Amino acid sequence: MSFTIKQPESPDEFRQYYDLRWRILRAPWGEPEGSELDGIEDQCFHIIVTNNEKTVGVGRLQYNSADEAQIRYMAVAKEHERNGIGRRIVNALEQEAINKNISTVMLDAREPAVGFYQNLGYSIDMKSYVLFNKIQHYRMIKRLTAQHADTRS
Numbered sequence: 001m002s003f004t005i006k007q008p009e010s011p012d013e014f015r016q017y018y019d020l021r022w023r024i025l026r027a028p029w030g031e032p033e034g035s036e037l038d039g040i041e042d043q044c045f046h047i048i049v050t051n052n053e054k055t056v057g058v059g060r061l062q063y064n065s066a067d068e069a070q071i072r073y074m075a076v077a078k079e080h081e082r083n084g085i086g087r088r089i090v091n092a093l094e095q096e097a098i099n100k101n102i103s104t105v106m107l108d109a110r111e112p113a114v115g116f117y118q119n120l121g122y123s124i125d126m127k128s129y130v131l132f133n134k135i136q137h138y139r140m141i142k143r144l145t146a147q148h149a150d151t152r153s
């Protein structure tokens with residue numbers, strides 16, 4: 001199976017991007033369509049992975065300060081999990097941070113995803129918030145240097 005990693009550009013790519021985000025990260029908790037968006041989408045860096053023009057993985061980098069970026073809204077379609085798609089998205093988001101001379105990437109990981117991020121070099125900083133009264137999150141951090149960028153694809 002061949003996967004393409006890129007920034008979404010066309011209206012259809014953005015539609016599929018937000019739809020996957022909603023299906024994986026919001027719909028299972030009964031959250032309505034639209035709840036997957038926040039007010040700063042146009043200021044963020046977005047990545048999609050597609051297979052035959054179907055979006056199967058997404059992720060976003062937001063710029064918290066001149067020196068810190070945050071990964072949010074990571075989602076891979078269930079049937080494509082554990083194929084390295086999440087790793088490729090995180091690598092692309094980290095590369096964007098490196099390109100912007102940002103040295104720290106942080107994120108709030110859902111408890112079941114903590115092991116995924118540990119695999120990619122993130123360390124738990126502290127327990128953070130509970131989403132929808134159900135999903136415990138953990139603040140995780142990685143300090144980046146160009147040499148540390150994981151080049152596996």
Ligand SMILES: CC(C)(COP(=O)(O)OP(=O)(O)OC[C@H]1O[C@@H](n2cnc3c(N)ncnc32)[C@H](O)[C@@H]1OP(=O)(O)O)[C@@H](O)C(=O)NCCC(=O)NCCS
Binds near residue numbers: 073082115116
């Ligand atoms: C978490 C998620 C993004 C991971 O994406 P993925 O494409 O399945 O992950 P990859 O295949 O790239 O995994 C990379 C490595 O992490 C490991 N890994 C993946 N998910 C893991 C998990 N939940 N726990 C522990 N390790 C995990 C993989 O085995 C792989 O290790 P390897 O390189 O040694 O083989 C995906 O499972 C997902 O969308 N989950 C539901 C939504 C979610 O929780 N999003 C994160 C919100 S913070």
